[in-house]
Amino acid sequence: MKTPAQTKGIAAAFGVSVLSSIGLAVVYVQGGQTQLEGLLLGLALGGISVGLVMWAKHLMSEGEVVEAREVVPLQTDEREEVAEAYEHGAEEIGRRTFLSKWLAGALGALGLAALFPIRSLGVGPEDSLFHTAWRPGTRLVKADGRPVRPSELPPNGVLTVFPENHTHDADSQTMVIRLPTGDQIPGPDEFSAEGLVAFSKICTHAGCPVGLYQTQTRQLFCPCHQSAFDVLEHAKPVSGPATRPLPQLPLGVDNEGFVIATSDYPEPVGPGFWDRGRG
Amino acid sequence: MVRKVVTWVDDRLGASRFTRDVLAKVFPDHWSFLLGEIALYCFVILVLTGVFLSFFFEPSVAESVYRGEYEPLQGVVVSDAYRSVMDLSFEVRAGMVMRQIHHWAALVFLAAIVVHLVRIFFTGAYRRPREINWMIGLTLLTLAMFNGFTGYSLPDDLLSGTGLRIAYSIALSIPVIGTWMAFLVFGGEFPAEQIINRLFVIHIFIIPVLIAGLLTAHMALIWRQKHTQFPGGRRREENVVGERLWPTYAAKSMGLFFGVFGILALLGGLVQINPIWLYGPFKPAQVPSPAQPDWYMGWLEGALRLFPAWEITTFGYEIPNPFFPAVLLPGITFTLLYLWPFLEAFFTSDHKPHHLLDRPRDRPMRTALGTATLSFYFILFAAASNDLLAKWLRVPVENVVVAYQILAFALPLATGLGTYLIAKSLTKREAEPPGAAPETARTS
Ligand code: FES
Numbered sequence: 001m002k003t004p005a006q007t008k009g010i011a012a013a014f015g016v017s018v019l020s021s022i023g024l025a026v027v028y029v030q031g032g033q034t035q036l037e038g039l040l041l042g043l044a045l046g047g048i049s050v051g052l053v054m055w056a057k058h059l060m061s062e063g064e065v066v067e068a069r070e071v072v073p074l075q076t077d078e079r080e081e082v083a084e085a086y087e088h089g090a091e092e093i094g095r096r097t098f099l100s101k102w103l104a105g106a107l108g109a110l111g112l113a114a115l116f117p118i119r120s121l122g123v124g125p126e127d128s129l130f131h132t133a134w135r136p137g138t139r140l141v142k143a144d145g146r147p148v149r150p151s152e153l154p155p156n157g158v159l160t161v162f163p164e165n166h167t168h169d170a171d172s173q174t175m176v177i178r179l180p181t182g183d184q185i186p187g188p189d190e191f192s193a194e195g196l197v198a199f200s201k202i203c204t205h206a207g208c209p210v211g212l213y214q215t216q217t218r219q220l221f222c223p224c225h226q227s228a229f230d231v232l233e234h235a236k237p238v239s240g241p242a243t244r245p246l247p248q249l250p251l252g253v254d255n256e257g258f259v260i261a262t263s264d265y266p267e268p269v270g271p272g273f274w275d276r277g278r279g
Numbered sequence: 280m281v282r283k284v285v286t287w288v289d290d291r292l293g294a295s296r297f298t299r300d301v302l303a304k305v306f307p308d309h310w311s312f313l314l315g316e317i318a319l320y321c322f323v324i325l326v327l328t329g330v331f332l333s334f335f336f337e338p339s340v341a342e343s344v345y346r347g348e349y350e351p352l353q354g355v356v357v358s359d360a361y362r363s364v365m366d367l368s369f370e371v372r373a374g375m376v377m378r379q380i381h382h383w384a385a386l387v388f389l390a391a392i393v394v395h396l397v398r399i400f401f402t403g404a405y406r407r408p409r410e411i412n413w414m415i416g417l418t419l420l421t422l423a424m425f426n427g428f429t430g431y432s433l434p435d436d437l438l439s440g441t442g443l444r445i446a447y448s449i450a451l452s453i454p455v456i457g458t459w460m461a462f463l464v465f466g467g468e469f470p471a472e473q474i475i476n477r478l479f480v481i482h483i484f485i486i487p488v489l490i491a492g493l494l495t496a497h498m499a500l501i502w503r504q505k506h507t508q509f510p511g512g513r514r515r516e517e518n519v520v521g522e523r524l525w526p527t528y529a530a531k532s533m534g535l536f537f538g539v540f541g542i543l544a545l546l547g548g549l550v551q552i553n554p555i556w557l558y559g560p561f562k563p564a565q566v567p568s569p570a571q572p573d574w575y576m577g578w579l580e581g582a583l584r585l586f587p588a589w590e591i592t593t594f595g596y597e598i599p600n601p602f603f604p605a606v607l608l609p610g611i612t613f614t615l616l617y618l619w620p621f622l623e624a625f626f627t628s629d630h631k632p633h634h635l636l637d638r639p640r641d642r643p644m645r646t647a648l649g650t651a652t653l654s655f656y657f658i659l660f661a662a663a664s665n666d667l668l669a670k671w672l673r674v675p676v677e678n679v680v681v682a683y684q685i686l687a688f689a690l691p692l693a694t695g696l697g698t699y700l701i702a703k704s705l706t707k708r709e710a711e712p713p714g715a716a717p718e719t720a721r722t723s
Contacts, residue, residue, distance in 0.1 A: 032372040034379075038548005041376070045541035052534035060527045064512075067305035067519045069505050069634060122466040122473070125458040129451075129468070143564065160564050170470055170563035201564060206448035206583065206601050207469070208441060209566045223568035224445065225584045226666060226676045239677045243588045243600050271448040272590065272599030273458050 006058045010051045017047025129276075130268050133166040134249060134261045140176060140198070143167055147258040148176065150194040155180040158213040160201060163261070171269055173201040173209060174249050175220065176259070177231060183218065186234040186248070193251035193259060199235045200249065200269040203227060205242040207271045220246065244272065302525035307508035311402075313535060314395035319498075320536045321388035322490060324543060328381040329483065335371055337363040338479035340435060340472050349556050357560040360435040360475045364555060380547030385427050387543065389575040392420050400619075400649050402636040404507045406629070410620040412500045415493050417616050422490050424575055429482040431553060431573055435475055438553075440561030442572055444469055445583070445601075452602040470563060510635045517634075569666045581662030582608050585684055643702035651695030658687045 020043035027036045093100050139147045140161040148161060159176045166172055176198045179185060185192050199220065203210050208224035213231075219238065220229040227240030235246035247269050252262040268276050289295040306312075339359040345352045347362065348369040357365070367374040396416065399405055405413035428446070432439040447469040450461035466473030505519050514520045522528045546552075558567055572580050582604035591598040615622075623645065624630050639646040661668075662683040669676040 028373060034375045035548050037373055037376040038379075038544050038546070042541045042545035042548065045537045045544055049534045049536075049538035049541055052530050052537065056527050056530035056534065060530060061522065062527065064520050065305050065523055066513055067303075067505075069517055069519050118463065121463040122471065123462060125462045125468075129458060143562075162564075168563070171468065173564045206445045208444060209564050211564075211566050211568065223566055223570065223666070224441065225580075226680070227588075237588060240680075241583065241586055241588050241600055243590050271451055271601065272597050273451045274454050274596055274598070275458070276597055276599075277592070277595035 006054065010054045010059075013047045013051035013054065015047070017044045017051070020044035020047060129270075129273060130278075131264055132172040132269060133163040133169045134172055134174075134264045135163070136261070136263045137254065138261045139164040139254070140174070140251075140259045140261065141167060149257055150178075150196055150253060150259055153178040153196065156213075156215040160209075161198070171202060174198050175201045175210065175213070176251075177213065179218065179231065183232060186232055188250075190262070191248050191250040193253050196251055196259060197231070198249040198251050198261075199229070199231070199246040200265060202246075202270040203242060204237070204244040204246060204269075204271060205240070210246065302523070304502075304524040305519045305521045306524060306528045307506050307514070307519060307521035308528075309509060311398045312506065314391055314398055316532060316535055317539055318388055318391035318395055319494065320539045321384050321391060321543075322494065323536070324384045324540055325381060325388060326487065328377050328384065329487075331377050332367065332374075332381055333483050335363060335367040335374065336360070336433065336479070338433070338476040340470075340475050352556060352559070355560065358435045358475070360433060361555065361560045364434040364436075368556070376544075376548050378547075379550075379552050380543050382431070382552045383546040383550070384543050385430060386552075386574060387539075389420075389423055389427055389573075392416075392423055393575070396420060397649070397653070401639045401646060402507070402509075403633065403642060403645065404636055405620045406633040407620070407624065408504055408632050409500075409507075412497060412504075413620055414617055415497050415500070417613065419490060419493050419497065421613065422486050422493070426482055426486040426490070427573055427575060429478045429486070432478050433475065433482060434553075434555045435561050436555035437558040437561050437565055437567050438555075438570055440470070440563075441566050441570055442576075443474065449601050449605040452599040453606055454596075454598050454602070457602075470561070505634070507634055507636050509638070514635065569664070569670075571664055571667075574660070577660040577663040578656050579605055579609065579659075581659035581665075581683075584665055585659065585662050585680060585687060587684075640702040640705040643699045643706075646702050647695040647699035650698040651691035654694040655687060655691045658683055658690055662687075 020040045024037065024040040024044060027033055027040060141147050141164045142159065142161060145164075145167055147164065148159065153159060153176065155178055157178050161174050161176055162169060163172050176196055178196050181195075185195070186197060191197065199210075201209050201211075203222040203224065205222065205225055205227050208222050210220045210222045210227075210229065212221040212223060213219075214221055214228075217228075218231045220231060220235060221227075222229075222240065222242065225241050227242035228238050229235040229242070229246050230238045233245075234248060237243065237245065247265045247267050249265055250262040252260050254260045285295065285298075337359045341359050342356050343359065343362065345355050345357045345362055345365065347365050349365060352365070364378070368378055369375070399413065399416070428442070432443050447461055447465055450464060451457050453460060462468065464477075465471045466477065506521075508514045508520060512520065522531075559565075571577070583601060586600065586604035588600065589603075590600040637645075639649075662680070665679045665683060666676055669679045672679070
């Protein structure tokens with residue numbers, strides 16, 4: 001022990017740790033409290049840390065030590081032996097081309113067969129990316145399952161809707177909007193019903209819900225990467241990284257006066273994919 | 280006692296000479312050599328806290344009505360995954376502190392790896408014979424990023440659900456195999472039921488095992504090749520100068536472990552992180568706004584935000600927009616990083632082994648490339664919160680995007696050039712006769 005002061009400091013650090021650990025146990029037994037647990041655990045660990053580092057710094061250090069290092073690899077002659085040992089064995093295998101071809105064939109076939117279980121991981125995409133749950137005559141319902149009447153939406157009102165009985169279907173989510181009178185209704189005439197228009201709520205960029213409708217500019221806005229879609233221009237993207245308009249859902253009203261879809265979306269909804277044009 | 284143990288072991292394993300060398304092994308000392316150790320200790324802490332968490336987590340999206348302690352969510356329909364993390368946070372004693380230490384440790388783990396990588400780059404520590412360890416280190420970085428992402432996706436909250444949806448769309452954007460890949464990874468069309476369980480297996484088993492294995496290899500190579508050191512003093516290419524493993528280096532390193540753990544415990548207890556009760560459970564038609572991912576995903580998020588509205592459509596096939604910023608950019612980034620030691624050796628025709636580190640100023644070209652690259656990724660990272668900046672500055676977000684798009688090219692040029700000139704002038708000043716002025720002062 002060089003200086004008593006340093007020894008005392010180190011002992012104090014370990015002492016803080018002991019007290020904190022006791023405190024930690026007490027807090028836990030008393031029912032626990034997140035902040036105190038973090039604080040006491042931090043002090044318990046920190047005490048040991050400070051103690052150890054001070055001890056190593058002040059009392060252990062034997063100063064610099066120099067150790068030699070092999071700069072050039074020293075086993076150069078053994079390389080030849082390695083190569084020879086390998087070749088010696090490989091020669092036997094290589095000589096029997098007939099057998100080694102069969103071995104390669106067997107391993108290859110096994111490897112291919114072993115890939116098949118990957119298919120079990122999930123259903124194939126088939127046509128699922130080209131369709132949603134909307135069918136001709138499907139009612140629009142809110143998240144709680146209640147159907148929608150055209151009169152529910154005031155001018156500039158918006159509503160997130162799903163196909164009836166499919167309120168969990170992520171790719172069918174749709175925004176219904178009533179544009180204020182005087183606005184040019186976008187899209188083909190038969191796509192709107194009593195002044196309502198509906199667009200897919202899935203961003204064509206990376207699939208986030210296009211959650212915000214800005215009444216001033218009549219724009220739908222995606223909070224993920226800030227794409228904006230102009231509803232008056234059949235929801236074509238006007239800023240941000242999205243490249244394609246939000247597909248429009250054709251609307252109608254059934255004889256009970258509820259809003260329905262008159263068919264599925266005419267094109268795939270959501271982000272792009274390789275063979276999207278196939279549909 | 281010690282002698283008895285040594286004798287017993289040596290009788291059976293004959294490991295005495297090896298153990299003697301281990302204890303006497305010399306490690307060079309420099310603060311920047313601790314970065315890798317910090318990462319290592321974060322991993323240990325992640326495993327310790329993670330094992331605790333895994334006892335309580337339920338990887339299922341089956342739904343039930345929340346009836347737990349957290350009042351504002353009473354009666355809300357949530358998945359088992361979300362509910363189990365809520366219970367872990369509010370009902371399991373010490374659960375909250377464990378969860379928050381775990382999350383903080385993940386953030387610091389990634390930070391330590393990245394800063395460590397930067398240190399290795401600027402000092403040229405990847406040069407022959409250490410190219411293999413450079414590549415192992417990069418692999419560890421990618422694995423750590425994946426594991427961070429899979430980890431924060433597990434609670435099935437609104438924020439992480441949004442991240443998963445974007446990840447699915449990115450997978451979908453890959454040419455030819457994208458749709459199949461997305462469906463096989465997620466188990467069907469998003470949001471497929473299996474995904475939480477799969478992420479759980481990946482997060483607590485597959486990637487941790489890979490990380491543990493590669494970490495072991497990483498350290499074995501350091502052991503075999505011996506640590507690099509800065510020139511100066513008695514330090515030469517053919518020696519290692521420092522402290523012996525036993526006891527000094529071991530004590531300091533253990534001190535570092537306890538220190539890192541202590542700071543993470545303080546953070547985990549005192550600084551709230553990933554409050555999933557504020558985000559709420561994942562609902563497909565909702566999205567949190569503003570939404571920022573964990574910091575190490577920021578560069579990808581920023582790239583998605585900055586990449587212009589452009590994609591390729593030919594012959595009825597398309598390569599959608601997210602492919603370029605979110606698949607191609609990381610692909611190029613990591614390919615160049617993996618190849619870097621060989622590229623540099625090729626361009627500088629320096630194929631010799633190096634055990635002494637470079638000072639950044641002595642390699643102005645490399646240092647300039649490094650700072651330029653860093654500033655490019657920094658702009659991407661900053662762009663991930665462009666919506667917050669736009670709000671704060673009260674300007675349209677489009678303007679912020681344009682500003683960042685310009686900066687993404689201008690800033691790297693400026694920092695690269697600036698770095699080069701500064702490095703040159705620093706070395707030039709050193710090359711002048713030392714202390715010219717004091718000398719004239721003395722003679723007069
Ligand atoms: S997902 Fe909407 S802008 Fe990216």
